[in-house]
Amino acid sequence: MRIILAVLAVSLAMAGAARAEVKSAVDGRLHLENRVVINAAPDKVYAALGQVGSWWDPEHTYSGKASNMTMALQPGACFCEALPGGGVKHGEVVLAWPGMMVRILGAFGPLQEYGVEAALTFTLKPMADGKTEVVQSYHAGGVPTPLLAGAAVFDRVIGGQLARFKTFVETGKV
Numbered sequence: 497m498r499i500i501l502a503v504l505a506v507s508l509a510m511a512g513a514a515r516a517e518v519k520s521a522v523d524g525r526l527h528l529e530n531r532v533v534i535n536a537a538p539d540k541v542y543a544a545l546g547q548v549g550s551w552w553d554p555e556h557t558y559s560g561k562a563s564n565m566t567m568a569l570q571p572g573a574c575f576c577e578a579l580p581g582g583g584v585k586h587g588e589v590v591l592a593w594p595g596m597m598v599r600i601l602g603a604f605g606p607l608q609e610y611g612v613e614a615a616l617t618f619t620l621k622p623m624a625d626g627k628t629e630v631v632q633s634y635h636a637g638g639v640p641t642p643l644l645a646g647a648a649v650f651d652r653v654i655g656g657q658l659a660r661f662k663t664f665v666e667t668g669k670v
Contacts, residue, residue, distance in 0.1 A: 521647035526614075526636040528647070530655040532662045534628050538595040538620040541628045544665045545569060545598050545618055551664035553656060556605070558584055567600070575600050587616065596620055603636060605653070612638045616654070632658045 519527040534541050544551070546569040554562040559579055567575040567589060575587040587602020597619050603612035614636035621629040634654050660670045 518647045518651045521639075521644045524637060524639050524641070524644070526634070526639050526644060526647055526650065528632075528634040528651045528654055530632045530651075530658045532630050532632075532658055533623065534630055534662050534665050535626075536628060536665050537626055538622045538628045541620055541630060541665055542569070542595050542598070544661065547664070548575065551657075551661045551670055553653075553660055556653060556657070569594075569598060575602060590615075591617075595622075605650075606643065607636060607639065607650075610638070610640055610643070612636050630658065630662070 517529050519529050521527075536544075546567055548567045549563045549565040552562040552565045554560055557565060557577055559577060564578040565576070565586075566578070567573060569589065569592045571589060571592055573589040573592070574585050575589060577584045577586060585602070586604060586608075587600040589598065590601050591597055591599035597617065599615055599617045601613075601615050602608070603610070603614040604616075607614060614634065617631075617633045617635075619631040619633070621631065623629055632654065634650070663670050
């Protein structure tokens with residue numbers, strides 16, 4: 497458990513600033529929520545979600561290369577990472593609603609090892625000025641109590657992905 501908490505502490509240091517909020521972290525449940533406004537229409541934002549290898553933080557991969565990450569925007573698609581001679585399934589797309597929402601079932605990082613059930617959802621909300629508000633939520637159940645103490649770290653890591661995503665959509669790079 498000490499190793500996991502140490503990994504969480506290092507992840508916090510590398511996650512960078514993010515607009516994020518821990519909604520709750522009690523009784524084995526974790527609920528995180530982050531919001532950004534992206535200067536792009538919902539269809540463009542939605543399509544960019546499927547280019548995960550271009551915006552995911554390589555510090556939060558097994559291979560150290562975000563380009564090894566793939567995710568087709570269709571139900572049943574694997575949010576996967578290629579590894580030499582193998583790979584890892586970070587999650588599975590269970591909802592792909594063009595221009596509206598993407599939901600991935602998957603426990604990320606150390607949560608996967610503990611058999612945690614989790615869902616990462618990106619909800620796209622069109623704005624009157626042609627921009628899109630993206631609400632990112634992460635709900636996890638079955639989280640061991642010692643890991644709940646690191647809720648702010650998980651939030652910074654998950655929220656950091658959203659910040660990188662915004663930069664990618666608006667500039668084409670991170």
